[in-house]
Amino acid sequence: MDVKWKNLLSWLNDHGMDTSENSLLVERRLTYPGTEYYGLYAKKALSPKTTLFTIPRTALLNRKTLSSYYGTVAKSLSAMQMISLHLLLHRPLPGRESLDPLFGPYISTLPQNFDYHPLSWTTKRNIGPSLDILPPDAFWALQDLSSKFRNDLVAVSSFVHDHPQILEAASKGPSELMEDNESLVHDYLWAWLNVNTRCIYHQIKNSPSDPDNITLCPILDFANHSSHLPGMKPPSPGNGNLRLNLYRDFSLLSPPDSSVDADSELHLQYGAHCNRLLFVEYGFVLSPDSIPEDQRTFEVNVDDIVEALLVEKGEIGVWMKSVLVLDNYWRDWTMHYASGSAFPSYRLVTALRLISIFPSGQLPSSSEEMLRPWKNVVLGNCDRLSLNFEEAWRNILKNVCTTVIERASTALVAPEVQVHDCIVALWTEERYVA
Numbered sequence: 286m287d288v289k290w291k292n293l294l295s296w297l298n299d300h301g302m303d304t305s306e307n308s309l310l311v312e313r314r315l316t317y318p319g320t321e322y323y324g325l326y327a328k329k330a331l332s333p334k335t336t337l338f339t340i341p342r343t344a345l346l347n348r349k350t351l352s353s354y355y356g357t358v359a360k361s362l363s364a365m366q367m368i369s370l371h372l373l374l375h376r377p378l379p380g381r382e383s384l385d386p387l388f389g390p391y392i393s394t395l396p397q398n399f400d401y402h403p404l405s406w407t408t409k410r411n412i413g414p415s416l417d418i419l420p421p422d423a424f425w426a427l428q429d430l431s432s433k434f435r436n437d438l439v440a441v442s443s444f445v446h447d448h449p450q451i452l453e454a455a456s457k458g459p460s461e462l463m464e465d466n467e468s469l470v471h472d473y474l475w476a477w478l479n480v481n482t483r484c485i486y487h488q489i490k491n492s493p494s495d496p497d498n499i500t501l502c503p504i505l506d507f508a509n510h511s512s513h514l515p516g517m518k519p520p521s522p523g524n525g526n527l528r529l530n531l532y533r534d535f536s537l538l539s540p541p542d543s544s545v546d547a548d549s550e551l552h553l554q555y556g557a558h559c560n561r562l563l564f565v566e567y568g569f570v571l572s573p574d575s576i577p578e579d580q581r582t583f584e585v586n587v588d589d590i591v592e593a594l595l596v597e598k599g600e601i602g603v604w605m606k607s608v609l610v611l612d613n614y615w616r617d618w619t620m621h622y623a624s625g626s627a628f629p630s631y632r633l634v635t636a637l638r639l640i641s642i643f644p645s646g647q648l649p650s651s652s653e654e655m656l657r658p659w660k661n662v663v664l665g666n667c668d669r670l671s672l673n674f675e676e677a678w679r680n681i682l683k684n685v686c687t688t689v690i691e692r693a694s695t696a697l698v699a700p701e702v703q704v705h706d707c708i709v710a711l712w713t714e715e716r717y718v719a
Contacts, residue, residue, distance in 0.1 A: 289394050292382070293503060296390035300344040310337045310539075311551060313507040321396060324550045325508040331545040337517065339536040340502055346371070346388050347500035349489045349532055354387060358448050362440065364497035365480055370441045372476035374455040384456050391503045399478045402568035407431045408474050418702050420693070420711050422586035426565045430481075438473050482567050489532050502535055508553045510563075512571055513580045515540030516554035557623070559584035560714045570710040573717065583622040585715040590685050591618050591636055598645045604652065605639055612663060620686070622718045629682055635663060637685075638670055641677035689719035 290313055294304045303309070310331060316324040331337075343350060348364040351371055359367055375385035375392055383392035399405050406413030407427065416424055445452065480501065487500040508517065517537050539545050559582060560570040573581060595602035609615040618633040629637075639659050649655065658674070661667045669675050693716035696702050702709060 289382070289390075292390040293394050297340070297344055297503060300341045302339065302341050302344065308338065309504075310335065311504070313504075316509065316550070321398070323507045325504070327539075327545045327547055327549050327551055330547045331539045333539060333543060334541050335539040335545075337537045337539055337551070338504055339534050340504065342532055342534050344391070345487065345500045345502055345535060346391065347487065347489055348497050350387075355451065359444070362444060363437075364499050365477075365484075366437050366440050366444075368484070368499075368501060369437065369473065369476040369480045370444065372479055373441070373473050374451065376456060376472055376475060378456060386454075391501075394503070395479050395483075395506075397475070399475060399482075399568070402478055402482070403427050403565060404430055404434060404478060404568075405474065408434075408470060414701065414705055414708065418696065418699065418705075418708060420561070420585075420696070420715055421589045422715075423561050423564060423711050425588070426561055426586075430565055434474070434477055437477060438470065441473065442469075487535060491531070500535070505535070505537060505553075508551060510567070510569075511552035511554060512557065512582070513576055514552050515543045515545075516552050557582040560710055561586070564707060564711060570707045572710060573713065579625055581622060583714045583718045585620050585689060585718045587618050587620060587633065587685055587689065588616045590688050591633070591640075592616075594640055594681070598640070598643065600647050601643050601645065601649075601652075604648050605643065608639065608656065609636060614663075620689075620718050627718055633682075634678065637678040637681050638662065638674065641674050641681060642670070686719040690716055693719070 294309070298304050306328075310328055311325045312328055313323045314326045316322045346368060348367055351367055352359070354371075355367065359370075362370065371385075371388070372392060372395070375383045375389065377383040377393055377397070379397075383389040385392055400409070400412050403413065403416075403419075404427065406416060408431075416427065419427065480499075483506040484499040484501055485505065486498055487502070488498045489500070490497050517539060518541055520536055520538060539551065545551065561584065564570050573583075595606055598605065606615065614632055614635045617630075618636055619630045620633065621628055621630060639656075642655055642659055643649075643652070658667075658670050662670060670678075693712045696712045697709065697716070702712065
């Protein structure tokens with residue numbers, strides 16, 4: 286048993302967790318020898334819906350368990366910001382363990398390096414490939430994630446400057462955390478990515494949809510993702526009783542529909558996500574060959590291509606944009622592959638229908654009358670436009686697909702793309718859908 290795992294179990298035991306052989310039925314093991322990539326493995330054969338472990342609520346790292354430490358002064362921070370701030374303050378020094386008196390043994394088990402994650406490529410020098418070789422939809426999704434990170438960094442930095450007393454217990458000297466420097470950004474990137482890639486939903490607020498209903502959970506976060514293998518599940522919420530669901534211990538059950546052999550790896554399922562989301566949010570992709578065809582869920586966002594079509598329309602394209610914005614159909618235009626078939630999203634069909642109605646150039650005086658059939662479809666008064674317009678938008682869709690295929694095919698033969706398997710997978714998925 287390695288030292289960090291042993292210390293973690295001892296700490297959990299202090300919190301009241303039963304870590305005996307009969308209650309803790311999993312252990313962390315190296316998935317790939319010689320790396321820091323761990324997985325959760327069954328210590329013995331398990332029947333379906335077996336309780337694998339139960340983490341006491343006091344050992345969960347969330348807004349609730351940190352509130353007694355930071356008090357009311359941290360009310361201005363979101364749960365994401367508060368948890369990442371705590372990790373920032375107590376990041377272990379290289380080769381050491383975290384000195385945090387609250388969660389030190391747990392923090393010591395967290396990954397120490399996120400250079401593989403694309404957000405690190407936007408923040409650190411000489412890390413990762415040029416972002417120019419990413420598919421456009423992955424590039425913009427990464428920019429959105431970077432904006433969230435930067436906004437949280439600003440909020441946390443401002444909080445630290447306003448409340449310097451919280452630095453007294455930090456692992457690093459206060460001067461290192463008070464100054465806006467590269468080291469601070471990198472340390473906060475480590476903290477933020479640990480939360481973003483490892484937090485799970487756990488209700489601690491009255492509203493089930495409150496964004497602060499997140500937590501870091503010891504042991505659970507060693508589990509790897511699989512999109513198609515049987516996944517571990519938490520127990521179902523308690524009969525709709527809010528008091529039973531709030532701030533409870535966290536248990537995890539073995540897959541509900543299958544037994545587990547001893548020494549088998551146990552997985553989590555993040556849901557049916559495309560590679561773009563897995564890449565941007567978690568830093569990995571799934572090879573299509575690793576997923577049965579009837580379980581593949583692929584997606585390509587074509588916002589840039591459709592926006593270019595509107596720009597080509599000139600003045601009327603500007604007007605069509607305003608129509609789409611007003612009716613909440615602006616952007617998020619996607620094409621999908623699932624259950625063995627490819628199809629455009631309804632948002633994309635709606636935008637292409639609008640484009641098919643109007644010729645390029647100036648806005649005609651009869652624009653409102655011309656728009657009425659489209660409005661009727663949007664409002665549900667009829668299912669489709671006239672046959673000629675339905676054929677027109679489908680032809681536009683074919684051109685969109687051609688554009689996706691051509692740019693993906695060009696990227697896939699570029700040497701700078703071919704050396705990065707994750708980026709090859711992104712381009713391959715786009716071409717596959719189109």
